[in-house]
Amino acid sequence: MKIEISAKKRAAQGTGASRRLRNAGRVPGIIYGGDTNPVNIELDHKDLYYNLSRESFHASILTLDLEGTKQPVLLRAVNMHPFKMQVQHVDFQRVSKDKKIHMRVPLHFVNAELSEAVKFKGAIVSHVMNDLQVSCLPDDLPEYIEVDMSKASIGQSVHVKDLALPKGVEAVLHRNDNPVVATVSLPAAQAEEELKTAPAAADVPASKQADAAKDDKAADKGGDKKDKK
Numbered sequence: 001m002k003i004e005i006s007a008k009k010r011a012a013q014g015t016g017a018s019r020r021l022r023n024a025g026r027v028p029g030i031i032y033g034g035d036t037n038p039v040n041i042e043l044d045h046k047d048l049y050y051n052l053s054r055e056s057f058h059a060s061i062l063t064l065d066l067e068g069t070k071q072p073v074l075l076r077a078v079n080m081h082p083f084k085m086q087v088q089h090v091d092f093q094r095v096s097k098d099k100k101i102h103m104r105v106p107l108h109f110v111n112a113e114l115s116e117a118v119k120f121k122g123a124i125v126s127h128v129m130n131d132l133q134v135s136c137l138p139d140d141l142p143e144y145i146e147v148d149m150s151k152a153s154i155g156q157s158v159h160v161k162d163l164a165l166p167k168g169v170e171a172v173l174h175r176n177d178n179p180v181v182a183t184v185s186l187p188a189a190q191a192e193e194e195l196k197t198a199p200a201a202a203d204v205p206a207s208k209q210a211d212a213a214k215d216d217k218a219a220d221k222g223g224d225k226k227d228k229k
Contacts, residue, residue, distance in 0.1 A: 140168035
């Protein structure tokens with residue numbers, strides 16, 4: 001999905017200038033990175049705010065139209081007002097097609113309803129992670145990564161290394177880390193009920209206990225005869 005956003009160069013700087021921009025429905029920002037100097041910009045607040053509500057806007061290569069010059073960028077930072085629904089500042093980073101980028105990509109959990117554990121046993125899939133930091137070339141950046149839960153089983157934990165990542169995409173992990181992405185478990189009440197109704201491992205039928213007692217007595221008698229000899 002290609003997303004384009006327009007911006008203008010911003011000449012005035014400082015707290016007062018930024019405040020006047022916001023009051024006029026504009027958002028101060030900056031573009032940096034690459035082989036070009038940083039450029040201060042301003043964007044339409046309404047258009048930017050709408051785009052920020054889209055998941056893909058946060059994890060896609062965007063096309064920023066700066067007064068007719070288009071360039072690929074990534075959204076890197078957004079500062080929001082403490083209590084108003086207002087964007088205070090936004091940062092974009094230029095990207096080069098031949099240089100790898102690090103980006104957090106959303107995880108989409110799919111097919112949980114097809115799992116026998118969920119469908120027939122009432123298991124719950126808990127999402128431990130909602131996104132994953134990946135490394136790839138800009139053209140290989142996925143909009144999201146699917147986590148297929150169709151074969152989920154009770155007690156299972158899905159880890160990052162279990163995921164089927166798109167070609168050219170690698171998870172950014174530290175050393176031998178392999179964090180949990182999702183878990184599959186029974187609801188607490190149901191698990192407790194099954195624990196109560198399940199037979200204890202040490203429980204032995206009375207008939208078998210009687211047989212075991214007879215065997216013990218026979219062994220004792222055998223031992224006494226040997227001792228007398």
